[in-house]
Amino acid sequence: MSEFTDNHLLEMLSSLDKKVRNKALTSIYQENFLAISTYIKKNKGKPEDAEDIFQDGLMAFYEQVVKGTFKGTSSIRTYLFAICKNIWIKRLRKASSQREIYGKEEDFPQKEDLVLDLIITEEESKQLASLLDQIGEDCKKVLLLYYYERKRMKEIAKTLGFANEQVAKNKKNRCLGKLKELAHRIPHFKPFYRE
Amino acid sequence: MKEKKQFFAQIDDYILGHLEEKEVIAFQQELEQNIALTEALHSQERILRGMTEGGRIELKAELKEIHQKVINTPRPKTKVKKMDWRPFVAAASLLFLGLVAWWSWPLPANEPQQIFATNYEPYELMLAMRNETEDKRIGEAAKFYRQRRFAEAIPILEALISEEGEHSQKILALAISRFEIGEKEKAFLPLQKIIKDKDPFLSDLAHWYSALFYLQLNQSAKAIPFLETLANSPNAAKREAAQKILEQLKTL
Known part of the structure; x- marks a missing residue:
């Protein structure tokens, strides 16, 4: 049995310990899935829509927590x-x-361009994400901790056992270099800026 | 020149929102006149989108696992402390043989109550509080329930259900609590409510506990329809257990 206040859950979600984060996500899931699932199913949704929407919502919420944009006013x-x-x-x-x-x-050409741009952007993001599996587990961890979970270099250094913040930063830059290099090998991939 | 280079070093901090307000203003002013910096920023934003996608893929996979865990096993597994098993092998083998013999032995007359005793465990209640003061009562109800102080948990659960609206976990906890303190007939009402509402999350468990409660009351005939519903539902969490009990009941 688990009982946490919202404040506890927010702290746990921001934790660098994956087990702690998982515990918080499980608690939020258990406490909220039913209400949202009921709402979606009452509004033209299927059970699989409920699962998908709840997970997307929880991801969006998680991202707001780690970015610090969730202020806890509700x-x-x-x-x-x-x-x-x-x-x-x-x-x-x-x-x-x-x-x-x-x-x-009459609306079609304009919206088609817009949709096409969006598809290209999404496609590129998916390609970049798939390249994460080719740069090594350590590199993947560093880049995701920094760019997705918004952790500071100091915290990353401590969690992954780097000597200091600068070493972690150098590692991140090397990993990013690897990723860009792989991306540039993809035909028709728009090159990244080089100084 | 050194200052210009500094802006390039700040790109990550800018897109990740790590800059101070003054630094953000300076960075944005530089962006207006520095095309190279704008290009570098757009480039890094593409990286960020890719990393966000990568992070989401990982998180989605984790949430799918949680979904399975939450839906299929409402009661988390108890951690078993590791120990040196060798001295116990012989004893365990004997115990196993004994259990097999006991399992296959013809059932005595009071078997429904024994089936109940073998299968019954109170529902593992998981309630998250919104904040300590506002939801103090939720914490108290959960604490009493966990400590098996059901008589103290009941009035709080009843009040929460009537004041905050229906919430299946609390309703199920109320049913278990009533049964535990001997208000057996009253325990069925909350279970019926969950079943009637076709609660996708707890309906299986409401069937399960209804069946077990009837078995404890020695009313196998009333337990059977609940067990059959579970046994015939391909995704029911307690499907196999229900099938097993039905088999046992046939031999009575």
Whole structure:
């Protein structure tokens, strides 16, 4: 049995210890999934939509916590519910507007460009993400801790056992170099800026 | 020149939001006139998007595992302390043989209650508090429930359910608590509520506890429909256990 206050959960989510973070995510999952799942299923969703939307919402919430943009002015439950609700409404709108876009010819060229740009950006991000598995486990850890989990170099150095902040920074730069080099080998990949 | 180079070193801090307000203003002013810096920034933003995608893939995989754990095993496994097993091998073998013999032995008359005793464990309640003062009662209810002080947990659970709206975990905890203190007939009402609402998360458990409670009351005939529902549901958490009990009941 586990019982945590919101403050405890927020601290645990920001922890560099993956087990602690997992415990917090499990507790939030257990406490909130049912309410959100019920809402989605009552609003045209299937059980698999509920799972997907809840997980996307929890990811968005997690990212706000690590970025420091969640200020805790409302409870986790209320906030998470609002995020999931918005994601689901957007998804429903997107599904219906896609039908509308392709039904109205005059709108098509403009929106097509926009959609194409978005697809290219998403595709590039996916390619970069897949390259993370080719640069070694240590490099992957350093880059994800720094860019995704927004940890400071000092914390990364301590967690991964580097001598100091500068060593961690050098490691991050080397790993980033590796990643860019791999990316440049992909045909048609837009090159990264070089000083 | 040194200052210009400094801006390039600050790109990561800028996109990750690590700069002070004054530094952000200076950086943005430089961006307006420095095309190379703008290009370098866009380049690094692409990296950030890629890393974000990578982080999301990892996190999504972790959440899918949590989903399976939460949906299929509401009660977390108890950690067993490792010990030197060798001295116990002989004893364990004998115990195993004994259990096999006991398991296959014809069932005595009071078997439903024995089946109940073998299978019953109180539901593992997990409630998260929003903050310490506001939700003090949730913490108290959870604490009493955990400490098996069910009589003290009941009034708090009842108040929370009536004031904060229905919440299946609390309703299930109320059913267990009532049963534990001997208010057996009253324990079925909350379970029926969960089943009626077709709660996707706890409906299986409500069926499970309904069946067990009837077995404890020696009313196998009433337990069987609940067990059959579980046994015939491919994704039910207690499916195999229900099938096993049905087999046992056939021999009575």
